[in-house]
Amino acid sequence: MPLSALPELIALDAITDGVRIPPGVTVPLTPRVRALLDTADMRRLARISQLGLVSLVYPGAMHSRFEHSLGVYRMALEFLKRLQHDRHFLALVDEADAAAFIVAALMHDIGHWAFCHPIEDMALTGLPNHESLVRELIEQGEAAGILAEMWGLDPQRVAALVSGSATDPAGRILHSLLSGPIDVDKMDYLARDSLHAGVPYGRHFDEDRLLGSLCLNETGTALAITNKGRTAAELMVFARYVMFSEVYWHHTVRAATAMLQRAVWIVRAAIEPAEFTRFDDKTFIDWLSAAAVGTPAEALVDGIFGNSRRLYKRVATFDALHHPEIHSRLSGRSQLETVELSHRLAGRLSMDLGIDLPGAALLIDAPPAEREVQFDLQIRDRVGRCSETEPLSWQPLTALSPVVRSLAHEQFDDIVKRVRIFAPQQQAAALAACTGLEAIILSVV
Numbered sequence: 001m002p003l004s005a006l007p008e009l010i011a012l013d014a015i016t017d018g019v020r021i022p023p024g025v026t027v028p029l030t031p032r033v034r035a036l037l038d039t040a041d042m043r044r045l046a047r048i049s050q051l052g053l054v055s056l057v058y059p060g061a062m063h064s065r066f067e068h069s070l071g072v073y074r075m076a077l078e079f080l081k082r083l084q085h086d087r088h089f090l091a092l093v094d095e096a097d098a099a100a101f102i103v104a105a106l107m108h109d110i111g112h113w114a115f116c117h118p119i120e121d122m123a124l125t126g127l128p129n130h131e132s133l134v135r136e137l138i139e140q141g142e143a144a145g146i147l148a149e150m151w152g153l154d155p156q157r158v159a160a161l162v163s164g165s166a167t168d169p170a171g172r173i174l175h176s177l178l179s180g181p182i183d184v185d186k187m188d189y190l191a192r193d194s195l196h197a198g199v200p201y202g203r204h205f206d207e208d209r210l211l212g213s214l215c216l217n218e219t220g221t222a223l224a225i226t227n228k229g230r231t232a233a234e235l236m237v238f239a240r241y242v243m244f245s246e247v248y249w250h251h252t253v254r255a256a257t258a259m260l261q262r263a264v265w266i267v268r269a270a271i272e273p274a275e276f277t278r279f280d281d282k283t284f285i286d287w288l289s290a291a292a293v294g295t296p297a298e299a300l301v302d303g304i305f306g307n308s309r310r311l312y313k314r315v316a317t318f319d320a321l322h323h324p325e326i327h328s329r330l331s332g333r334s335q336l337e338t339v340e341l342s343h344r345l346a347g348r349l350s351m352d353l354g355i356d357l358p359g360a361a362l363l364i365d366a367p368p369a370e371r372e373v374q375f376d377l378q379i380r381d382r383v384g385r386c387s388e389t390e391p392l393s394w395q396p397l398t399a400l401s402p403v404v405r406s407l408a409h410e411q412f413d414d415i416v417k418r419v420r421i422f423a424p425q426q427q428a429a430a431l432a433a434c435t436g437l438e439a440i441i442l443s444v445v
Helices: 007-014 031-037 040-047 052-056 065-083 087-092 095-107 116-120 130-140 142-151 155-163 169-178 184-197 207-212 227-248 251-266 273-278 281-292 297-305 324-330 335-353 402-416 425-432 437-444
Strands: 018-021 025-028 214-216 223-226 313-318 363-365 378-382 392-396 419-423
Touching: 007 025, 007 065, 018 065, 025 065, 031 040, 031 095, 031 142, 040 065, 040 142, 052 116, 052 251, 065 095, 065 184, 065 207, 065 214, 087 169, 087 214, 095 130, 095 142, 095 155, 095 169, 116 251, 116 273, 130 142, 130 155, 142 155, 155 169, 169 184, 169 223, 184 207, 184 227, 207 214, 207 227, 223 227, 227 378, 227 402, 251 281, 251 297, 251 313, 251 335, 251 363, 251 419, 281 297, 313 324, 313 425, 313 437, 324 419, 324 437, 335 363, 335 425, 335 437, 419 425
Parallel strands: 223 378
Antiparallel strands: 018 025, 214 223, 313 419, 363 419, 378 392
16 A cells, blocks of 8 residues: 555645644544544643743743653654655555554654653652653553544554664664654644744744655665755754753753752651653642752752742853853752752852852753764765766765754863753852852862
8 A cells, every 4th residue: 555545645635634733733633533542641731741841931832741752753753755756765654654654643742741851860769761651651551542543553563663673674764753853743843843932943944845855864774855955954053052052051941951850868767769651741840849849959849839930040150162161060060969069069169158058959950861862864965966867975964064063073062061060049149259160160160
């Protein structure tokens, strides 16, 4: 059966039944897609925010992971619509694999739980990451029966495409469409997060041009693009860079993140780490608020989720370019190490400056150990560019674009993901005025 016979691809063009999501697009729904959407595990995503604490800075960023999942599913159909004309893709990917890819795109976030990214960065002992939950939920959850009965699919195949554990050629290719330099996830979240945050940064990478340039790489093992999509790919790299700089790692967002992590650290004994995975936003906030009562975490939690927003203020910022030593010494530290360092630093500053600065009143926010994926993408062109008979040439995008080479490799983690020191407003001004702060930090760490 050709890929064009897939009910979801037919529905994409027909749009006889669907649901509308921002920015005014229709997501086609077939009966078997609806069945998956109506499972409890998928519906839970409607109660989990896509951007979590970002809404404290950008009030419109209240969209859910359910909305994002619908967008990724629709983007997967757009990818298949283009790639069904690539003979190398068709030689490896059959109708069943394409259907499994559609499901994987729809359910790729099924393992997420409330505020899981900042909590996962803490690396608490016994805390499963959200990726590890995907296999269990797809293979053993409510969706498993639907996949077998309505889709004719092995749930293990779908889970393998999401996790990247598939080793066959088709599996590797399809995983690269889900998680790679250009993938259905990034193409949706950049534009969607930008739209809801009310900023332009993630919406101007020429989606149509990029979709029209999709092909397989020289070895036929992963996604690539033709030279016509090169500028669109450069814009996408830049969009991602700016979204991290101005939205995901905005200094106020990171202040709230550091407060949340410290609060969870203080009350961590009140819960088994695996219990975090059962929370949606409301149940997590309710639990944390109750657990924090009477502890140093109470003021932190109230400052984030209480009736009056009271977020910590920036004391200092250090990136790898201007402060390489501090950045390298503090980046990638465990939560235990970061907390201990902040307490030592608070004690030293209290003594030197003569101010009251308890350990919970000083927060160090630093990049986690895990770095962003490098932007490894091939560009296909013809040597002479004048005839279809000319041989093909393949070059990495980084070789053709100094913009991508700089933003994706040399600057992304080290410049965007800064080390920051935060404190309550009443102490932050005095600490920021300390002329020897950098030397003091280096002496402590």
